[in-house]
Amino acid sequence: MPDNKIIEVEKDKTILSAAISAGVYINSVCGGDGVCGRCKVIVKSGKVTTQPNGAITPEEKRQHLYLACLSTIHSDAEIEIPPSSRLDFEKLTTQELDSRLKGLYSESEEIESVIPISGEGIFIHSPLATKLYLELPQPTLEDRLSDLERLSREVRKIQDIPLMQAGLANIRQLGELLRDSDWKVTVTLGKRNDTVEIVLVEPGDTSRKNFGLAFDIGTTTISGQLVDLNSKKVLGTKATYNRQASFGSDVITRIVYAQEEDGLEKLHLAVTDTMNLMIKELIREHDIDLNDVTCVLCSGNTTMMHLLLSVDPAYIRREPYVPTANFVPTVRAAEAGININPRGLLSCVPGVSSYVGGDTTAGVLSSGLYKEKDLSLLIDIGTNGEIVLGNKDFLVACAASAGPAFEGSGVACGMRASSGAIQKVKINPKDFQVTYDIIGNVKPAGICGSGYIDIIAQMLATGLIDRSGKIKAEGSGRLRSGDSGREFVIAFKGETASASDIVITEADIENLKRAKAAIYSAAAILVKHMNLELSGIKKVFIAGGFGTYVDVENAVKIGLLPDLERKKFIFVGNTALAGARQMLLSYEAMKIAEEVACNITYFELSVELGYMDEYMAALFFPHTDLNKFPSLKVK
């Protein structure tokens, strides 16, 4: 009550655990330790036993209030969850919830099919949290090891773990749990800062059900994946806009907002609330019990990681630009407000500096750049464009503030690369008629990054825009003046999903030009700074959520990518997400990522003489200096 949900639970389940299984979210910041007292429920009927706890006053006890985390159900029971014990987003009406879920896209199969080149297979399978089913020998007068040591002994028979911790909450319930479950239990072991922790002990065999989540928390986009930790299989992927965007579109404005009253809290809740919604949808779609989700691994830029953990990012933007932590210890997901198993773990990919975060580390891991023999470049196209240059011997990285245009944000008809997005475009040079490919078998709803690249390249080729990005005044019925200046119509409202035309405006082109200039010039200056030549680069890994569909030729034509042999370009998809998933599935990958983060030298663009000149010179299509794009000149 009051949801009228009926659920069958096993013996020894706590009310908290039963509620989670029923999809009812109860407040539990302490992770079921019986400490926070936020999970009070009213037992209306049925046999429930509880452990005494100071959080329940004698008056509350008379009113049959119990802590859900410390109370176990022994018969049919009716439990009411008072509003004060419910998680915020559960208070929404069904309509409100639906409208919020609308922003949540499932990534298409196609995106998912981009396997990062180094693949999952190369790392030893050793997830952040593992489950072991144990049948303990019962104690006898001859074998009288204590319950906790008995459990540890059995674990050590399977895994050689020198250090093992166990929380007091687990110890407090251990004696009864072992005996009630006939000494057959599943223990979840979590890797926590180089030690192993007994995260939880459950009755019976639940070892087949062990799930984790990988997240890439981008400034504009949050992507999440549900992973079966046993089979390593990705069960589902979701992405949505980061709701923090309403507080500013880039990290700097977010940091500024965090200084306002309640600013940090609002930014923190915006990201965790979004993640919790994604988790909820993912487990619903795959019929998974939230109790069986035992760990989360997040990548993201340094500011995003601070906001996720509710750590003030203020010092990131004050000289000398130092974050509070690049290496964040593994904590309970509940401590950061992420709803999985209340005792489940949350780990973050280690970052490099204030502006090169764990997403870049994950990219270097996932692309395999850290073990390349030849000079290679990784370009991660996002709101912050991160560039890494190097190979197995050295790694140097910088970040360029590109803005969210290529993610379909801040442009008139932009959208993410999801169902309804125009992803490929052709413009007939004779009659300027437009043909396009849409993601999914639906009417077009907007344009995603790869679509914009095609459009600009073709407008340039057909002379619809000049090299500075100005739209020609006439020459096609699709050219017109709109509310915000000149625009070119890609799809008329008859063809579109909505009642309006899909257009690209001069302002859009300006936005995209600045974005491509920021990324190109960052790569160019980084190479120059190292006294190397762009032509010396053997491989260019292109990462980012939009990467799959990009036409390399067009990307070079607009000057987003440098003019290198086309076969050198390798699209590696969302490497921030893939790297997080690799670390979720492999402790070996996590250790390598730590090494990578230590080994990357951060290069601060803003203090580099010549960067501004390089950027200004890149504010043309493809570039002011056409000698830098020789293949285009020949044509």
Place this chain on the structure above:
Amino acid sequence: MPDNKIIEVEKDKTILSAAISAGVYINSVCGGDGVCGRCKVIVKSGKVTTQPNGAITPEEKRQHLYLACLSTIHSDAEIEIPPSSRLDFEKLTTQELDSRLKGLYSESEEIESVIPISGEGIFIHSPLATKLYLELPQPTLEDRLSDLERLSREVRKIQDIPLMQAGLANIRQLGELLRDSDWKVTVTLGKRNDTVEIVLVEPGDTSRKNFGLAFDIGTTTISGQLVDLNSKKVLGTKATYNRQASFGSDVITRIVYAQEEDGLEKLHLAVTDTMNLMIKELIREHDIDLNDVTCVLCSGNTTMMHLLLSVDPAYIRREPYVPTANFVPTVRAAEAGININPRGLLSCVPGVSSYVGGDTTAGVLSSGLYKEKDLSLLIDIGTNGEIVLGNKDFLVACAASAGPAFEGSGVACGMRASSGAIQKVKINPKDFQVTYDIIGNVKPAGICGSGYIDIIAQMLATGLIDRSGKIKAEGSGRLRSGDSGREFVIAFKGETASASDIVITEADIENLKRAKAAIYSAAAILVKHMNLELSGIKKVFIAGGFGTYVDVENAVKIGLLPDLERKKFIFVGNTALAGARQMLLSYEAMKIAEEVACNITYFELSVELGYMDEYMAALFFPHTDLNKFPSLKVK
């Protein structure tokens, strides 16, 4: 408010920390993590900044409620602590508090002077929690390590620590704290389950102020010591009866009581409340700020440790007698309800089995038995009498249920060995006149264990009792019939502190006889079980709170101690407390204690054939078989 206490605090102090410094106890089960929401206070005036937290509702915010742990004071401020945020024992009136403090004895200097033979000096000085004052190099554009890694780097320059953890609560405040304190901070490092944790970071240099507590939690008596962790000096010792005694005098009745509704909680509160009172008195007497008390180390029998940690001890008394944990991980003291620094640590001496606990391990450590070349015996005389036989090659232990008589409990005029206790007694064989020594320069208030030993030995020698303990009907004006049978007057009410006589009754003698029989027979059967002879023992360590004053000759005469050469007996005082203190001060001692606990073989008396016979035979003074006490026969 409402205490009207005024306190000056430094910059960056939280309200919680200020309140603790002022001696006002605020609820804070989560240890200042901002998780439990129990430390709400009302800011009546002054400038206070806070971190946003879901525990404060918008309504509460309007009422100026703040979480004390997350709010820092920046000007003169008036803070009100509502009753709901106060710790229970603070709600007592001054009278009630005084009456409860009356039960709290300071141990006399004399007791404290008993230094265990192996002394403190032999272990490397490396306390459970250490404080390091660090002046961090400020970050520059060239040295841009994150705050947390900067702190770790500086720590590692002083101590080589591979693994270091830091709680999210510390990280959340780190950025501001480092800058506001001009990069001069004191970091408290705690040893936690073989890793090192950053327990807390404080502004400025507080390294000189680092205090810890050692506790021996006995079934009948709780002793506690305040220790300066820098100088290793014991600042004060207190002892009092364990208030759990009102729920039963031995561990079995306590375990039974723990099964009742709220039983476990009541037993848990009885011990923690007593400990908190002792801590409060100790720091008040020595003018120490509770924030500077960073760790606690507890020894006690296995049941006491379960109750301290609120772990159900039920399975200790069910065959096959297995505790939930002998080795308990180090936790936050706040998790167990012990009030020191909210983030301070609590560690327990590892135990051996259900009936041989950490107090025995501490005894073996502190007496040095574990490194003796010759066969030695340790007899710890308490409510549970623990016996350990062995040397550096083997250790075997058993426990005998002796009852609390030698601790002055359960006997008509018994009391602890504290001020007013009759500790030595002489009875003139001619006129049966009694002379006695009292602890302190006061009138006698009762009889402590060593006094009882003298009295029984002399009554036996003078023929006032027979060998079965029956008091003779006549022969002295001090012999009479009281309400509970025959008794012998030690001090008449004119001499005593109260308005009644101090007597020993036939029932007392019976109680003491059973106690000494339990201890003697346990030692005898243990030696026999190992196919050894009592006479082969080279050293006998006598431990227990009463040990100092015991007359060995009399203890042998009543059959409490075996009839060995008197020079073999060594009184070592309260080794359970001394061992806990050694572990508090030395990680080396802790590792040795872990080894000792693993190496002790537990010997279960109750399943040993012949134990009951041995016990029955010992129910005489000194014993049924006088051949076992040859030195007494000769006399």
